[in-house]
Amino acid sequence: MKLNILLSLVCLILFIFEGFGQTIQKYSDTATIAGIAGIEKYDYYIRDSVKVITGAYDFEATLKNADYVECRIKVIGNFKDGNADGKWIETWVGLTSNGHGYKRVFISNFKEAFPEGGWIYTDTTKSKEGKTYKYNKLIIKNGKLVSLSLMNSDLKTPTVYNFDANGKFNYPDKYIHGFDVRIYEPDIDTKLGLYYHKGDDNVYIVWDKYWVNLVSYDYSNLAEEMNRFKSFANNLTYYCNEVILDNYYFKIGYGFAECNKDEEDKYYQRVNYFVDDSVKLEVSVAYFNLKSGIDAYNANNIMEAKKYFEQAKFYCNECPIKGVIYKKLSEVKALTF
Numbered sequence: 001m002k003l004n005i006l007l008s009l010v011c012l013i014l015f016i017f018e019g020f021g022q023t024i025q026k027y028s029d030t031a032t033i034a035g036i037a038g039i040e041k042y043d044y045y046i047r048d049s050v051k052v053i054t055g056a057y058d059f060e061a062t063l064k065n066a067d068y069v070e071c072r073i074k075v076i077g078n079f080k081d082g083n084a085d086g087k088w089i090e091t092w093v094g095l096t097s098n099g100h101g102y103k104r105v106f107i108s109n110f111k112e113a114f115p116e117g118g119w120i121y122t123d124t125t126k127s128k129e130g131k132t133y134k135y136n137k138l139i140i141k142n143g144k145l146v147s148l149s150l151m152n153s154d155l156k157t158p159t160v161y162n163f164d165a166n167g168k169f170n171y172p173d174k175y176i177h178g179f180d181v182r183i184y185e186p187d188i189d190t191k192l193g194l195y196y197h198k199g200d201d202n203v204y205i206v207w208d209k210y211w212v213n214l215v216s217y218d219y220s221n222l223a224e225e226m227n228r229f230k231s232f233a234n235n236l237t238y239y240c241n242e243v244i245l246d247n248y249y250f251k252i253g254y255g256f257a258e259c260n261k262d263e264e265d266k267y268y269q270r271v272n273y274f275v276d277d278s279v280k281l282e283v284s285v286a287y288f289n290l291k292s293g294i295d296a297y298n299a300n301n302i303m304e305a306k307k308y309f310e311q312a313k314f315y316c317n318e319c320p321i322k323g324v325i326y327k328k329l330s331e332v333k334a335l336t337f
Contacts, residue, residue, distance in 0.1 A: 022047060024054070036061050036073065053079040063094075070094050083113035100127045114247050115140045115214060138214075143167075145212075145250050169210070169252045178210065178253035189320060190254060192280060193267065194287040196321045203291035205263050209255030214248040259291045286315040290325055297332065306332040 022045045031040035038061025044053045059075040071094030078086045092104040102125040109117030123134040135151040135158070144167030151158040162170045168178030176184050188195050188206065195204050257263045267284065293308030309329040316322050 031059070033059060036063060038062075038073065042079070052082040054081055055079060080112060084110040085112055086110065087117075096125070098127075100125055102126070109140075114143065116143075117141075119214065140250075145252060163252065167250060167252065168254075175253060178251075180256070183256055187320060192283060192320075193270075194284055195256075196287065196290065196324055198324075201294060203259045203287055203294070205257040205259060205267050207255045207257060208251050210253030211249060211251045213250070259288065264288055282315045282317075283319045286312045286319050286325065287321065289315065290321055290328070293328060293332075297328070302332055302335050306336065 024043050024045050026041075026043055028039065028041045031038065033040070038059055041058040042053050043055040044051050046052070055078065057075070057077045057079055059073075061073045063071040063073060071092055073090070073092050075088070075090045077084060077088030080086075086109065088108045088110065090106045093102070095101055102123070104124075105120075105122045107118065107120040108115065109119065111117075117140060119138045119140065121134070121136045125132050132153045134153075135149075137147075137149045139146040139148075144165075145163045146167075147163065148161040149158040150161075164170055164177050166177070169175050170177065174181055179188065183197055183199070183204070185195075185197065185199075190206055190208075193206050195206050196202075197204055289308045289312035293305045293312060296302075296305035296308055306329070309325060309332060312321075312325045313329060316325055
């Protein structure tokens with residue numbers, strides 16, 4: 001069974017309640033969180049007829065089912081004026097169906113409802129063969145991922161994945177600043193979303209493609225080495241409503257699409273919807289004309305290539321591909337009379 005309590009509690013923090021004043025009151029009663037019945041304790045006050053949880057929080061339950069013969073569950077944490085804040089610890093201790101003892105601990109840290117600091121998951125199981133364990137740690141700082149380390153009984157040292165200052169994925173020889181190293185160059189402008197790659201003389205569309213959500217792996221889009229998040233995220237599959245879902249959403253990398261008519265149309269739909277920037281639109285026209293000129297040149301349509309390069313020059317002004325355009329235009333002019 002997946003752990004699925006903590007973020008349910010984080011999400012269910014405000015309740016409509018009739019009353020007045022802000023006197024701290026105590027609550028202790030049975031409650032069902034994410035389908036698990038237990039005893040819930042917390043302090044609260046009333047603000048504008050709304051019940052606001054604040055201070056220490058506690059939830060305890062005992063669960064029995066086919067997978068875990070018996071399991072004791074305990075969640076402790078803290079709310080600050082209705083928001084999860086500080087360290088939260090969720091612990092599951094019990095026996096598997098084979099009678100093996102296990103202990104699973106999930107530690108998360110928040111700053112006014114946003115993930116901040118270390119998020120740690122440990123899973124230890126004892127059997128006659130010995131003890132097995134997993135230890136996964138994700139560090140979040142200022143709303144960006146900093147590092148992910150994975151450890152288990154078979155590894156002598158942890159596997160560590162790092163991120164750059166913008167929270168983008170780095171992996172030796174494969175990813176740099178969230179890009180596939182085979183196509184990365186330092187002058188990529190991710191804000192523009194278009195890129196001329198000198199290595200193969202081609203134009204690409206850059207998408208914000210790879211991302212992870214700590215609430216649910218189903219809300220993540222990962223590839224290759226980034227799939228190592230799966231072993232971490234699957235342990236953090238907690239229910240959370242859509243209101244604060246974005247609190248747990250992190251962009252970690254980029255994908256590329258080679259320019260063609262379909263991708264060009266998608267690009268303009270995205271830019272026209274999200275960006276009110278006439279300069280950016282003009283620069284994008286320069287990139288697409290450069291692409292069309294390259295295709296025409298490769299097809300030996302010199303005059304058509306010249307037309308596209310001239311249009312690219314018109315829209316470029318001081319854009320990043322100005323030098324490329326001028327060079328291409330000079331080459332085709334040398335082939336015409």
